Amino acid sequence: MCRYLALLVATSLTSNPGALLAQDKAAAPATAAVPNVQNNPFMTASALPYQAPPFDHIKDSDYAPAIAAGMAQNLAEIATIAEQPAAPTFANTIEAMERGGVLLTRVSKVFSALAQSNTNDEIQQVQSDMAPKLAAHRDAIYLNAKLFGRVKAIFDQRDRLGLDQEQHFLVERYYRDFVRAGAQLSAADQTQLRALNQEESTLTTDFQKNLLAATKAAAVTVDAEAQLAGLSAGDLGAAAEAAKQRQLEGKWVLAMQNTTQQPVLSTLENRALRQRVLAASLARGDHGGTDDTRPLVRRLAELRVQKARLLGFPDYASYVLDDQMAKTPAAALKLMTDMVPAATAKARGEVAKMQAVIDQGPQPFPLAAWDWSFYAEKVRKAEYDLDEAEVKPYFALERVLQDGVLFAAHELYGLSFKERKDIPVYHPDVRVFEVFDADGKAMALWYCDYYKRDNKSGGAWMDGFVDQCGLLGTRPVVFNVCNFSKPAPGQQALLSFDDVTTMFHEFGHALHGMLSDVRYPTLAGTSVPRDFVEFPSQFNEHWATEPQVFAHYAVHWQTGQPMPAALVEKLKKSKTFNQGYATTEYLAAALLDMAWHSLPADQAQQDVDQFEAAALARFHVDLKEVPPRYRSTYFAHIWSNAYAAGYYAYLWSEVLDDDAYEWFKENGGMTRKNGQRFRDMILSRGGTADAAAMYRAFRGRDPSVEPLLVQRGLAPASK
Secondary structure (H helix, E strand, C coil): CHHHHHHHHHCCCCCCCCCCCCCCHHHCCCHHHCCCHHHCHHHCCCCCHHHCCCCCCCCHHHHHHHHHHHHHHHHHHHHHHHHCCCCCCHHHHHHHHHHCCHHHHHHHHHHHHHHHHCCCHHHHHHHHHHHHHHHHHHHHHHCCHHHHHHHHHHHHCHHHCCCCHHHHHHHHHHHHHHHHCCCCCCHHHHHHHHHHHHHHHHHHHHHHHHHHHHHHHHCEEECCHHHHCCCCHHHHHHHHHHHHHCCCCCCEEECCCCCCCCHHHHCCCCHHHHHHHHHHHHCCCCCCCCCCCHHHHHHHHHHHHHHHHHCCCCCHHHHHHCCCCCCCHHHHHHHHHHHHHHHHHHHHHHHHHHHHHHHCCCCCCCCCHHHHHHHHHHHHHHHHCCCHHHHHHHCEHHHHHHHHHHHHHHHHHCCEEEECCCCCCCCCCCEEEEEECCCCCEEEEEEEEEECCCCCCCCCEEEEEECCECCCCECCEEEEEEEECCCCCCCCCECCHHHHHHHHHHHHHHHHHHCCCCCCHHHCCCCCCHHHHHHHHHHHHHHHCCHHHHHHHCECCCCCCECCHHHHHHHHHHHHCCHHHHHHHHHHHHHHHHHHHCCCHHHCCCCHHHHHHHHHHHCCCCCCCCCCCCCHHHCHHHHCCCCCCCCCHHHHHHHHHHHHHHHHHHCCCCCHHHHHHHHHHHHCCCCCCCHHHHHHHHHCCCCCCHHHHHHCCCCCCCC
């Protein structure tokens, strides 16, 4: 069933619902009913290098027929596997499924990518129409009794089949995924589960659509340039360009990013406008109207606990974490709640410093959430003599990309990159690079789509159009998407250091995909537990500040001069600055996620605003100056993506990434030898082994939390 089945499993009961087979043939579309399918560009493998999507030939009208044809085609493949008279073997069942679903995988990966990064009314309609059909299709695979019988037969005798390690792990993965999807439920319970899955698939799609609309509508329009005092010339130009794109000539538009805090709040001098911007951000999906997400949140929470109970778990968090590294909600909660006292204490200390600055002004006032970023910058300048505006000119996007992100990949892993102008893209902002190994062998394509658009979901992410697969001989085609402000024509895209870190982070995910070297697509690349998948990406962030990398890209975009040593030192010293805020806002969101998904069945229907306030108070993260990084109403990670009961994973993975970086420091730092070890033992392995065992093999022991606490400034470094 190729990589698409693995994706379905990873997001099962959460998002991107879909499937490859229909046991109930009435639920599966027939190829004959699909119009114009013979001329559809998805019907055959792309003739482009690496089977890259032929975006110059793909039309929005191609998606629905191709998805329908893919389901019908795979139905025939699966029927052959499930109904064959031969006794089940690894080759005729597990490997046969790994070879199947190629058409559905091909179209679904492109469609899901554009539904997030370049959507429109037609794509959204296809998404709405197909979501419940794909959910039913997915259930028909996992609830197919004959198919499960074959999988179980192989699982039961797996130790006697002479399987290699990857095959053995794949069999266990298949069996676990079938069981977790309800294969052992009674017929009546399976019928109920199908209905719940279909409803959830519709609601997660609706949430994504509502949030996109709410985020666009929340943009703040400013009539007078004087109100924007404090913004840089680049930010002013970007705001004017955003207004121009909305046909608001002579005005300025401050568009929203996905998080609660907004970048402009760090420099906007107009306090009333700061309050207006943050209020607009906080109100997304929470003010009535057609894009209100609260009814969706309430019902999704209810659906999930009902499904968890059907599957034998007390709540949805217990279901999700059962096959993750954490294993239980209690383990994830302990990691988070143990950090709350230190994080909130540090945040309160940061409040005191900013309040002292305010009190020295002509008209003192109590620090509010919309003041935090602005006065944090003042404190940072006072304590470290560091001004964000002074730093940005040294982080031109192109220089960061070429001489930072890609340079680090070359130094660590021997990779080189060549931009390809001959590969079609889905938007003019998108760029394509071919990736070459140290021996010159061509190995992957990498797309980057960095600028914010109104039709692009917020945040930053990585995924792939084509996954690496030794079985099928495919090479990876991966992409990164971000939401950096697009400069006005003729101006440079200058990044904050947070943006720089985001570039390195997402490229870490890309490396996980492009360096995958496994046989079976279900186990390829980023197909690992949710609380392990952020490990390679967060680990890659460390190289943004590695001296030899930093010096290579931190160059003034106008003068060409490197960042002065004194400024570099200020930036290093300020690394743990504002970590009380950053840690607390993250913990608030992660604990809120766990609170929603730990609800028992008899308490699932909640008033969203009241529940959120109570949960933050219960976990002692209800600081009025520090709202959660995401409120429930715009928490796309957990309501429309794959992080339900899993947002803690960033912190869990951070334990791993900081500990792994400590290993590098102990063993000579940034060397090709060390990079090759990390590539061979982590990045190339995909999901072919237990994640904890994989990490122990690399590190030589279980991870320590100490490096994380030091990195965040929540504990002193060991002497």
